[in-house]
Amino acid sequence: MKVGARSWRAPQRFFSVSRRLAEILDAAALPDRIVPHYQKTKTSSLLSLQWPRPPRNILLMPKLHAPSVTVSAVEFAKHIHSNYPGLNLVFEDHVARDIHETLPFPIFTVEPSEAAVKFAQKIDLVTTMGGDGTILRAASLFSTHNRVPPILSFSMGTLGFLGEWKFEEYKRAWRECYMSGCPATTEDLVVPHTRAAGTGPQIGSEMAASEAEWESVRGNGKCMGLNRSSKILLRNRLRVGIYDEHGRNINDQLVPTATAAPDLGLGKLPASSATPLSLHAINEVSIDRGVHPHLAILDIYVNNHFLTEVVADGILISTPTGSTAYSLSAGGSIVHPLVKSLLITPISPRSLSFRPLVLPLHTKVVLKLSKRNRGRELPVSIDGKRRVNVTIGMEVRVEGERLEKSDVEGWRGGVPCVIRAPTKGDSGGIAEDDDSWVGGLNGLLKFNYPFGASGEH
Amino acid sequence: MKVGARSWRAPQRFFSVSRRLAEILDAAALPDRIVPHYQKTKTSSLLSLQWPRPPRNILLMPKLHAPSVTVSAVEFAKHIHSNYPGLNLVFEDHVARDIHETLPFPIFTVEPSEAAVKFAQKIDLVTTMGGDGTILRAASLFSTHNRVPPILSFSMGTLGFLGEWKFEEYKRAWRECYMSGCPATTEDLVVPHTRAAGTGPQIGSEMAASEAEWESVRGNGKCMGLNRSSKILLRNRLRVGIYDEHGRNINDQLVPTATAAPDLGLGKLPASSATPLSLHAINEVSIDRGVHPHLAILDIYVNNHFLTEVVADGILISTPTGSTAYSLSAGGSIVHPLVKSLLITPISPRSLSFRPLVLPLHTKVVLKLSKRNRGRELPVSIDGKRRVNVTIGMEVRVEGERLEKSDVEGWRGGVPCVIRAPTKGDSGGIAEDDDSWVGGLNGLLKFNYPFGASGEH
Amino acid sequence: MKVGARSWRAPQRFFSVSRRLAEILDAAALPDRIVPHYQKTKTSSLLSLQWPRPPRNILLMPKLHAPSVTVSAVEFAKHIHSNYPGLNLVFEDHVARDIHETLPFPIFTVEPSEAAVKFAQKIDLVTTMGGDGTILRAASLFSTHNRVPPILSFSMGTLGFLGEWKFEEYKRAWRECYMSGCPATTEDLVVPHTRAAGTGPQIGSEMAASEAEWESVRGNGKCMGLNRSSKILLRNRLRVGIYDEHGRNINDQLVPTATAAPDLGLGKLPASSATPLSLHAINEVSIDRGVHPHLAILDIYVNNHFLTEVVADGILISTPTGSTAYSLSAGGSIVHPLVKSLLITPISPRSLSFRPLVLPLHTKVVLKLSKRNRGRELPVSIDGKRRVNVTIGMEVRVEGERLEKSDVEGWRGGVPCVIRAPTKGDSGGIAEDDDSWVGGLNGLLKFNYPFGASGEH
Amino acid sequence: MKVGARSWRAPQRFFSVSRRLAEILDAAALPDRIVPHYQKTKTSSLLSLQWPRPPRNILLMPKLHAPSVTVSAVEFAKHIHSNYPGLNLVFEDHVARDIHETLPFPIFTVEPSEAAVKFAQKIDLVTTMGGDGTILRAASLFSTHNRVPPILSFSMGTLGFLGEWKFEEYKRAWRECYMSGCPATTEDLVVPHTRAAGTGPQIGSEMAASEAEWESVRGNGKCMGLNRSSKILLRNRLRVGIYDEHGRNINDQLVPTATAAPDLGLGKLPASSATPLSLHAINEVSIDRGVHPHLAILDIYVNNHFLTEVVADGILISTPTGSTAYSLSAGGSIVHPLVKSLLITPISPRSLSFRPLVLPLHTKVVLKLSKRNRGRELPVSIDGKRRVNVTIGMEVRVEGERLEKSDVEGWRGGVPCVIRAPTKGDSGGIAEDDDSWVGGLNGLLKFNYPFGASGEH
Ligand SMILES: NC(=O)C1=CN([C@@H]2O[C@H](COP(=O)(O)OP(=O)(O)OC[C@H]3O[C@@H](n4cnc5c(N)ncnc54)[C@H](O)[C@@H]3O)[C@@H](O)[C@H]2O)C=CC1
Ligand SMILES: NC(=O)C1=CN([C@@H]2O[C@H](COP(=O)(O)OP(=O)(O)OC[C@H]3O[C@@H](n4cnc5c(N)ncnc54)[C@H](O)[C@@H]3O)[C@@H](O)[C@H]2O)C=CC1
Ligand SMILES: NC(=O)C1=CN([C@@H]2O[C@H](COP(=O)(O)OP(=O)(O)OC[C@H]3O[C@@H](n4cnc5c(N)ncnc54)[C@H](O)[C@@H]3O)[C@@H](O)[C@H]2O)C=CC1
Ligand SMILES: NC(=O)C1=CN([C@@H]2O[C@H](COP(=O)(O)OP(=O)(O)OC[C@H]3O[C@@H](n4cnc5c(N)ncnc54)[C@H](O)[C@@H]3O)[C@@H](O)[C@H]2O)C=CC1
Secondary structure, rough: OOOOOOOOOOOOOOOOOOOOOOOOOEEHOOOOOOOOOEOOOOOOOOEEEOOOOOOOEEEEEOOOOOOOHHHHHHHHHHHHHOOOOOOOOEOOOOOOHHHHHOOOOEEEEEOOHHHHHHHHHOOEEEEEEEOHHHHHHHHHHHOOOOOOOOOEEOOOOOOOOOOOEEHHHHHHHHHHHHOOOOOOOHHHHOOOHHOOOOOOOOOOHHHHHHHHHHHHHHOOOOOOOOOOEEEEEEOOEEEEEOOOOOEEEOOOOOOEHHHOOOOOOOOOOOOOOOOOOOOEEOEEEEEEOOOOOOOOEEEEOOOOEEEEEEEEEEEEEEEOOHHOOOHHOOOEEEOOOOOOOOEEEEEEEOOOOOOOEEEEEOEEEEEEOHHHOOOOOOOOOOEEEEEEEOOOOOOOEEEEEEEEEEEOEEEEEOOEEEEOOHHHHOOOOOOOOOHHHHHHHOOOOOOOOOOOOOOOO | OOOOOOOOOOOOOOOOOOOOOOOEEEHHHOOOOOEEEEOOOOOOEEEEEOOOOOOOOEEEEEOOOOHHHHHHHHHHHHHHHHHHOEEEEOOOOOHHEEEEEEEOOOOEEOOOOHHHHHHHHHHHHHEEEOOOHHHHHHHHHOOHHHHHHHEEEEOOOOOOOOEEEHHHHHHHHHHHHHOOOOOOHHHHHHHOHHHOOOEEEEEEEHHHHHHHHHHHHHOOOOOOOOOOEEEEEEOOOOOEEOOOOOOOEEEHOOEEOOOHHHOOOOOOOOOOOOOOEEEEEEOOEEEOOOOOOOEEEEEEEOOEEEEEEEEEEEEEEOOHHHHHHHHHHHHOOOOOOOEEEEEEEEEEEEOOOOOOEEOOOOEEEEEEEOHHOOOOOEEEEOOOOOOEEEEEEEEEEHHHHHHHOOOEEEEEEOEEEEOOOOHHHHHHHOOOOOHHHHHHHOOOOOOOOOOOOOOOO | OOOOOOOOOOOOOOOOOOOOOOOOHHHHOOOOOOOOEEEOOOOOOOEEEEEEOOEEEEEEEOOOOOOOHHHHHHHHHHHHHHHHHOEEEEOOOOHHHHHHHOOOOOOEEEOHHHHHHHHHHHOOOOEEOOOHHHHHHHHHHHHOOOOOOOEEEEOOOOOOOOOOOEEEHHHHHHHHHHHOOOOOHHHHHHHOOOHHHOOOOOOOOHHHHHHHHHHHOOOOOOOOOOOOOOOOOOOOOOEEOOOOOOOOOOHOOOEOOOOHHOOOOOOOOOOOOOOOEEEEOOOOOEOOOOOOOOOOEEEEEEEOOOEEEEEEEEEEOOOOHHOOOOHHHOOOOOOOOOOOEEEEEEEEEEOOOOOOHHHHHHHHOEEEEOHHHHOEEEEEOOOOOEEEEEEOOOOOEEEOOEEEEEEOOOEEEOOOEEEOOOOOHOOOOOOOOOOOHHHHHHHHHHHOOOOOOOOOO | OOOOOEEEOOOOOOOOOOOOOOOEHHHHHHHOOOOOOOOOOOOOOOEEOOOOOOEEEEEEEEEOOHHHHHHHHHHHHHHHHHOOOOOOEEEEEEHHHHHHHHHHOOOOEOOHHHHHHHHHHHEEEEEEEHHHHHEEEEEHHOOOOOOOOOEEEEEEEEEEOOOOOEHHHHHHHHHHHHOOOOOOHHHHHHHHHHOOOOOOOOOOHHHHHHHHHHHHOOOOOOOOOOOOOEEEEEEEOOOEEEOOOOOOHHHOEEEOOHHOOOOOOOOOOOOOOOOOEEEEEEEOOOOOOOOOOOEEEEEEEOOEEEEEEEEEEEEEEEHHHHHHOOHHHHHOEEEEEOEEEEEEEEEEOOOOOOOOOOEEEOEEEEEOOOHOOOOOOOEEEOOOEEEEEEEOOEEEEEEEEOEEEOOOEEEEEEEEEEEOOHHHHHHHOOOOOOOHHHHHHHOOOOOOOOOOOOOOO
């Protein structure tokens, strides 16, 4: 399978059968990604992760500018390499160059300019290590695609609201996610055709091979609770289109912001071709006044009706996921990620009566720059990761991404996040329907933190 | 059909074939209600009202203590009587006694103590005339049932947020609603069996008869746009159960509040039998401190997880419909009624960090009185219309009512409200998906009302 | 001095020169109170407490219904009795009866019905032991007076925002407060006339006597930092007048609420005589809807101008002190107690645009019950401690209490609270201008409590 | 007096005794300004404007980029010129050049670079014509001075909250302001020494001359209510110091923002000399994240105590005047301009528990850039009119400006705004203590705007 892999950053080098340690290879040579299925379950409103066969290509994204996290990433990589030998570890270009010398086995990457396209073709699963910002960067890498690979996220040190797992749990977390959907008995494995229907085109022998991989891991003797599959929270996104004064989609003009590490991971978007580039936000789309001292003035349309003119620092169109991000700071309500909705939250509006709105997810929201802005430019941001300036006559169109499920292809849309299900010990009698969200409210947002309570609370 | 009707309030009187004018008859004698279907449509997220045959029994509810509204109710009743001769007009007992002398035809009612049961058996459609309070009273009449008849609401004078139609429009409004789902051509009418499937058990001749009624109205020459059906917004409700310290459901102890006119319309609930009385809120369930000067202390559980202890004036569990009622005053976001969710909004909480929450509709919320309340009683209210005191050890369980659609029986759950669709003139090019909600935000709630604007805005 | 003291609760008993242990005596027999002066200082915006001679009559108010606090009160009383022999300990009637048997010395009290009048005549200093509620009760005892004695407050167990001292510190706290203003050297003491000017009329011999008391304490060898005087925060109050439909002041109809222990400490107000009873709030005056399900409707006038009609659960007129109480829960800003102002904060107003107001302290605010309340009664509360119902036509007039300083009589108005100045150790280099308020914000209100912080913060 | 006036923009031209029409002269040649006194009054909490002699040099500031306002300015100027012949009309340089051709008499100006210094020397009274922005520009012109001339403000078209007068009233407004403090009878005028004490140094003859001016206007026959003086609201300001990492004041690095018309009116600040440039804000000092996508992190100190670390879009330190500006949008309370206080209001803080604070005016607030901002720059703005970037290690020190009144020199500090007192007709029985603030709340901010109200409200 890896025969023919061109080694990365050394195009002039000859083909080498025996790959050298610490080498960086081109991820283009990896097999195409495996798309998992997400099954409804009865006990939970979360979905169940079902790999048709074990995942092979893992994108590992450590937090930027955080040497200690890089150290942990190396530890994680080594663990994977020794215990899950068939797996290929992929990194963003700058990370790969940073760490490949410390790894006694080859790793993969793609050129930054090709990241948006190539990762989507190859990556089975993304593992982030860092805070919410790292998860947002991961989602941004796939923001033009409608089948984002599952994201397994570890919070490192500073806590994040979206991060699910503590790094200390990484072995269990990884195993649970890797094995998710793996048939419970060897019996199942040797009769693969019983599961074949609906799992897409698969070559029998390949399948057997990878199931052997599952088997090898399982055989490790660590096999407990394997038939328990990982829980997936499919986070809704917003589809965003930015249009110039001639009605042309200019999504391809969005550039990465500093926090998205333009020079590092998140490349420029591919120039829009015939069909406009579709783009998605997982937190929010925002327009604000930038450095301009004057208030921004925007007309908001909802399902083609004029809703209101907002005079403000800016405006946010958020997902429920984003309801605990910027929207919360701006005074929005906290909306559970399973509520199919979008939020309109003004930022410091010059009005006493602009209360945040929660609308159905499929609502079409259009933001138009009022003529009263007198020709200045306002920055539009997607998850604080990509940005472009808009000016009078331009408009930003936002709409909930449709989640579609076909029998053949499974789910399209959303960002599948692997949720930390409570272990047996944790859950003692507690309902399965725990998506750790309530815990996050209390533990991280200090929701309704009691007056007078001492630290131990 | 009306033979055998006992005249109301005169049980001692003899049977009278020729009913006298201005008589009040017992609604028990009316034919059983007709349950309409609600169809999904492509152009709108609202449903389409489909009468299998024309409605016959109309409950007309004017605002309490408002003589001018009573006058309008009489006008409306006369219009119905002359133009829709087959219809039976039903009133709450105290209204019937108030107005029957001014009406030159018999009307119907039931005893207050039987209202909750009888109306549900007989009423095809409710027409309210008044503000939001009148609509809430109408919904309260059916709060123990899961097939509330459609509500056609007229706002009278003071504006309400839930009221859809202006009284001036009553002829059009009524006609549109009455004809909704009526087959477009006479052809359809003469071949009733083409529609028979799925409309439930009907005796051919009766059907023909009632369709003749449709035909007679249609024949009136006012027939334009008849194949345009009424739009229905199915408002979600919350199922509420109040449990005493022994875990017994005590819903039957709720008594009408003053604003629900205990002595007038909204009778006591039937004593709970084997199966506990199911009860629904259309705005919210609230617990508050009543006249007690101390703060109320409540533990909130969400899907069996402890969420938080709230120390506050009280707490609201609201529907999206109720998001513009008490919850709005208490600082909650405005949630569109089509967002399947419930809201937890604290009332004057003694915490800086209790931000209103929006949770999935099917979330199970339990409110428990903390021991720290030291034995006092706190009033629980349903839509401000029914109330009972709870004390330590008791709990209030709330959950979104399930909306179910079966092929045979149609929709169960929710309150079907007839929406004022824009007329051709109004809509000029504007999307069909208008549920008047945006208009209400701007016109009634003065949402984002601009600074410095003069009155004309 | 105590000769002639009638022993309390035993009027039939004979006169007894040698008072028995554990006796309760009538506080009427105590010498009249000593009114301290409050001096402006240069280093702080707080005032400095200046006793012209040592205080003698101490009212000790432990928290209600809290046996463990009573135990501490006994400990405190014993400490005072042994170390400050000249002092008389006064208790509310029900407390006196509760604890007198555990005290090996006589204590004093007054009949509940006379508390409002007698305490004001006799008490030099109030010491509260409990939470904010106990301090509010103490202030309520003096709410009809304009020279409230200084209040030294200990928080016990559950923290309060107004409580200044931890009980563990009681020896230092008491000593500091008792000695405050005491001349620094013996020299000063023997030449009393050097301080005589401005300290009011004093009989030379009495003064010498009490200074001997100071001296005796000082002589104890614990004398360090004695010339450091206690800091006083003079908390502004609101003057409240409730007027019936004939313009008559009905302040005397206010009755204690449950939390004010009507049957225990806080007696009925003396019936208003020729001049209406003046009444003061330290937290706020509130009107709310009580148990009524309908919204309250009130007209607010500001300096005789109509300001607005509020439709709400209720309305609060708060002091800056009260800005961290109910007003905070209702969404008001936090106002430092030294800002001369009053706050108008609506409770759950049915309006998107009623933002809390902060007005000059001397503003005249009048609340009138709108006719639209349709004849019902609404409860008016003062600090949650006294309440009366008002009805249409009545009005509530509120105005900041004037703080006046005359050379002869010193300060009038406000509630003088003894502030916990940082000890040398604490203050290390820190400005003197610490009134512990910032600490309270962070420690108690969890102001701006950081996201994601673990307990130790 | 005007002999020697160099004509502006034509330094090469010869001296010309007979000034030509439409000429622009150098304001440097004007007599030095007359500083009025502000007297406390008994009937009002506003001050009374007392000119020791009639004002002579008027700075007329029309709104920028608003041709229609320029037309009105011309009308106003002509009225002044014909009716108050002794007055000198001064304009900002770009305005002067714009309009001098339309005026049949000479006008005055100064070079933009000298505006900050020269205007303070010469201007007796500022008249603004425009919205709040124009008033802010006027205040900014004097932001380095502690005796701002009185500002008479006309709102033009779009309403402003600070603007006091409608342009239609300009004749009455001007006359009232000009005559304010003028002695009531001729008698008074001929015996000037009766008023001489306390009005500062005046040469007898000059005084007589200017009083002749008053007399001439009065003699006009329009003399009614002349002894009624103009009411002044002295708006508090904040003193701002920006310090670099070496503790050096860098106020002189603030540059005008676009809305302050850098190239037009508001010149660069004079380079700071030995004593650092003192600078004042009338609305607020703000620090925000600018275009940076990351949150700003600031440490707030209050009177040298650490208060809190704010993680937010930014932070505002506002005056009560500014409480209805940006602070209101950011969720702050509305504070009456007579409440001596400053406000700390966070902008979209990432915390659920950062409630706006109102502190005593003399509080010392210091904002320090946290190291966690990782080296980026954040813009600091003063009233949205001047800006400079600060970076880690720098700090912004803010403190209420002291209002001082000396017998000899009168008031120092604050911005004296001429308030529109109600005319006799308006006031009918209404208290004098009207500073139009309540009217502004209702009329402009739509404070507590009632639900459901139709436009006419
Ligand atoms: N005033 C504010 O609150 C602002 C918030 N943001 C938010 O920051 C996001 C970008 O995040 P970073 O790249 O990490 O920038 P960042 O380093 O500025 O951090 C943003 C903060 O928001 C948290 N966060 C991000 N997404 C979250 C979510 N869905 N729920 C709860 N917390 C969340 C992060 O943990 C971090 O504390 C944007 O999508 C926007 O939502 C951006 C600008 C201003
Ligand atoms: N502080 C507050 O805002 C309070 C609000 N209420 C609300 O009043 C409701 C009962 O209504 P009424 O019987 O008319 O009592 P009511 O006569 O006290 O009026 C309540 C007000 O709320 C409005 N309203 C009711 N439901 C609404 C909705 N879904 N959306 C927008 N506005 C709505 C009504 O038009 C009326 O203006 C309760 O369900 C509760 O939501 C009840 C008590 C206090
Ligand atoms: N929803 C709310 O927040 C309500 C608040 N209250 C407040 O309670 C006060 C009466 O207090 P209690 O007798 O103790 O009744 P309570 O036992 O109901 O407690 C009120 C709470 O407010 C705190 N509190 C009282 N005054 C305070 C102040 N000035 N600053 C900060 N916290 C303060 C107390 O520590 C206690 O936690 C009233 O004056 C009113 O301000 C009363 C009713 C409802
Ligand atoms: N999100 C917001 O609300 C923002 C507000 N501002 C405010 O704008 C001010 C600068 O004003 P402009 O130069 O006119 O800029 P601008 O043209 O952006 O207008 C600011 C708005 O605030 C109003 N305003 C200004 N001062 C006011 C006051 N003291 N009370 C009530 N309303 C007031 C003005 O009438 C105008 O409507 C700043 O001092 C700041 O307070 C500046 C940026 C954002």
